[in-house]
Amino acid sequence: MRSVYLDHAATTPLDPLVRRAMEPYLKTEFGNPSSLHCWGRRARMAIDAARETLAAALNADPAEICFVSSGTESCNLAVIGCALKAPPNRRHILVSAVEHHCVLHAAEWLIPFGYTVEHIPVDGYGQVDPDAVRERIRDDTWLVSVMHANNEIGTLQPVEAIARICRERGIWFHVDAVQTFGLLSVNVEAIGCDLLSVSAHKIYGPKGAGALYVRAMTPLQPLMVGGGQERDRRAGTENVAGIVGFAEAVKIAEVKRESEAERLTCLRDQFIRAVLDAIPDAILTGHPTERLPGNAHFRFAGVPADSLLIALDRAGIGASSGAACSAGSLEPSHVLLALGWDEQAAQEGVRFTLGRDTTWDDLQYVVEVLRREVGRIRGKARV
Numbered sequence: 001m002r003s004v005y006l007d008h009a010a011t012t013p014l015d016p017l018v019r020r021a022m023e024p025y026l027k028t029e030f031g032n033p034s035s036l037h038c039w040g041r042r043a044r045m046a047i048d049a050a051r052e053t054l055a056a057a058l059n060a061d062p063a064e065i066c067f068v069s070s071g072t073e074s075c076n077l078a079v080i081g082c083a084l085k086a087p088p089n090r091r092h093i094l095v096s097a098v099e100h101h102c103v104l105h106a107a108e109w110l111i112p113f114g115y116t117v118e119h120i121p122v123d124g125y126g127q128v129d130p131d132a133v134r135e136r137i138r139d140d141t142w143l144v145s146v147m148h149a150n151n152e153i154g155t156l157q158p159v160e161a162i163a164r165i166c167r168e169r170g171i172w173f174h175v176d177a178v179q180t181f182g183l184l185s186v187n188v189e190a191i192g193c194d195l196l197s198v199s200a201h202k203i204y205g206p207k208g209a210g211a212l213y214v215r216a217m218t219p220l221q222p223l224m225v226g227g228g229q230e231r232d233r234r235a236g237t238e239n240v241a242g243i244v245g246f247a248e249a250v251k252i253a254e255v256k257r258e259s260e261a262e263r264l265t266c267l268r269d270q271f272i273r274a275v276l277d278a279i280p281d282a283i284l285t286g287h288p289t290e291r292l293p294g295n296a297h298f299r300f301a302g303v304p305a306d307s308l309l310i311a312l313d314r315a316g317i318g319a320s321s322g323a324a325c326s327a328g329s330l331e332p333s334h335v336l337l338a339l340g341w342d343e344q345a346a347q348e349g350v351r352f353t354l355g356r357d358t359t360w361d362d363l364q365y366v367v368e369v370l371r372r373e374v375g376r377i378r379g380k381a382r383v
């Protein structure tokens with residue numbers, strides 16, 4: 001059977017060149033980077049080189065890169081770690097309503113400790129209006145967190161404008177750039193943020209490696225304590241192979257970035273047109289142009305996403321609702337609810353995310369299967 005993976009926003013396959021770069025660190029180069037002998041020093045050198053690669057890609061200083069275990073840990077450390085440094089009269093946190101759960105739940109985690117968390121609303125495209133941030137900033141606001149691009153619907157956010165507002169008001173600003181890093185330009189100076197999160201497995205690197213950019217002088221309480229690794233920002237023996245793989249993935253992504261973004265944007269738009277033409281009552285979700293190159297998200301009215309995803313899976317197509325699926329019952333997506341959709345509509349969203357291996361031929365097959373399965377599910381609902 002044909003198999004078409006269109007869930008690159010969830011994770012990507014490991015690039016064979018990345019695996020090759022990691023191999024020595026899973027075999028002979030097993031040293032602990034904190035050890036002073038030559039085994040340790042070689043591991044330390046590998047991490048230092050990786051840190052320089054990440055710093056260069058983000059236009060940061062190597063000392064501002066903190067390696068962590070994932071995008072989730074990076075966002076947790078940014079939100080909780082920065083908030084824990086807030087003086088008692090500065091415990092107001094603003095996060096957009098469409099953040100990934102690793103930001104939303106990190107902010108919620110702070111509430112029992114005396115913090116106030118407010119959600120910044122989005123428009124029908126899922127975009128935050130910088131003025132909506134400005135209006136919600138209070139004298140006690142300490143931290144704002146808005147993602148670079150949304151993982152479900154692909155909408156890009158005006159993070160540069162939001163950063164300017166935060167800086168004027170002396171408020172720390174975190175950007176979750178997990179979905180854009182390696183695909184679009186992510187330049188911490190151009191954005192003007194203080195904290196920025198990235199993850200390896202979303203860019204053809206290994207799972208279990210991520211990083212947090214921490215601008216010099218940004219307050220940050222470590223969440224892992226023990227040894228003094230990562231300049232006392234994150235204790236624990238480093239995932240050397242994972243970090244080396246992450247850096248290799250970044251190097252490859254930097255070379256491919258512009259041409260791949262262009263290719264995916266063309267494929268995406270071709271796919272969107274084909275789906276909207278082939279399927280009656282299909283609606284594109286999110287912004288028509290200010291969206292991730294590889295993201296196509298639709299609502300097929302009257303078609304529960306879980307039924308459609310099962311049918312697609314049977315046809316060898318891997319797509320996603322973009323929402324947490326628990327025990328076969330689909331929780332309505334908080335992102336789609338934030339767009340103003342009702343509960344039923346929010347259970348009818350299906351996400352296709354294209355990647356390096358995606359071809360137009362694959363997408364034509366998907367359009368055919370979609371036409372058939374959407375028709376079948378709607379037909380069943382009518383009888």
Ligand SMILES: *Cc1c(COP(=O)(O)O)cnc(C)c1O
Nearest residue numbers: 070071072100151176178179199
């Ligand atoms: C995947 C993702 C994360 C979490 O990253 P992990 O490395 O899987 O923990 C955070 N934010 C966004 C926007 C993501 O897409």
